[in-house]
Amino acid sequence: MTARTDAESFAAEAVRVPRRKVPLWLKLAYTAFMAVLVPVYLKNYGPTNFVYFCDMSLFLALLGLWGERSLPVSMAAVGLLIPQFFWCVDFAAELLGFHLTGLTSYMFDTHRSLFLRGLSLFHGWLPFLLLYLVIRLGYDPRALKAWTALGWALCLIAFFWLPPAGAQLADPKQPLNVNLVFGFNDSRPQTWMPPGVYLAVWMLALFALAYVPTHWALRRMLLAPSSEMTAAARDQPG
Secondary structure (H helix, E strand, C coil): CHHHHHHHHHHHHHHHCCCCCCCHHHHHHHHHHHHHHHHHHHHHCCHHHHHCHHHHHHHHHHHHHHHCCHHHHHHHHHHHHHHHHHHHHHHHHHHCCCCCCCCCHHHHCCCCCHHHHHHCCHHHHHHHHHHHHHHHHCECCCHHHHHHHHHHHHHHHHHHHCCCCCCCCCCCCCCCCHHHCCCCCCCCCCCCCCHHHHHHHHHHHHHHHHHHHHHHHHHHHHECCCHHHHHHHHHCCC
16 A cells, blocks of 8 residues: 555656756757857957847857746747848858858858857757747747847847948957848948938838748747646646
C-alpha cells in the first residue's frame, strides 16, 4: 500500500513539473554564440551597432530562450522575418555577382576580417530560429504593439543621435545610417523628400509592409492560448 502511494505521489509530482519547451543544448549553444558576438561587435563596431533591429532581436531571442517566454521571441519575429528575408536575397545576389541594394555589401568588405563577417551570417539563420521558438512557445499577439514601439524608438535614436548616411568616420567599420533611416544608400542620404518626412514614411512602411503582415500570419498559425482562455479551460467542470 505504501509503495503504491509513493508511486502515485511521484507520478503526481512529475505531472506538476513543467516540461522544458526549448532544449538545454540550444540555450547553451545560443548563449555561447552571444558570448562571442557581443564583445567582438563591441570592439569592432562599438555599442551603437546594437541599435540595429537585427542586433536588438538577438537579445530578445536570448531572453525568450532562457525564460521560455513567447513575447520576446514574438517581438523579434514580427520585426525580423520579412526584413531578414530581403537580407538573404541581397546576400545571395551579391554571392552570384549581382548588386541589388547594397544592403549586404559589408559582407564582402575585405577590410573586415573573415571571422567578423562570418558572425554576421546570423542574419541567415536567426529567422529560422525565431520561427522554431514561436512554434514551441506560441505567438503572443502583443508583439505587434511592443515591437512597433521598440522599432520606432530605435529609428528615432538612429536618426537623431547616430551618424547619417555619407558621414566621414574615423573608423569605417563604425555604423552609420542605422536601420536605413537616411535612405537605402549608406554613402549618401536620400534626396527624394525632406529627411523628417522620409523617416516618417519609412517607419510607417515598416509597420504596414513588414510588421502587420508577419503579425497576421503568425497570429493565424501560432497564436498562444491567452491566460484567460487557459484559466477558463481549467475552471470547466469535469
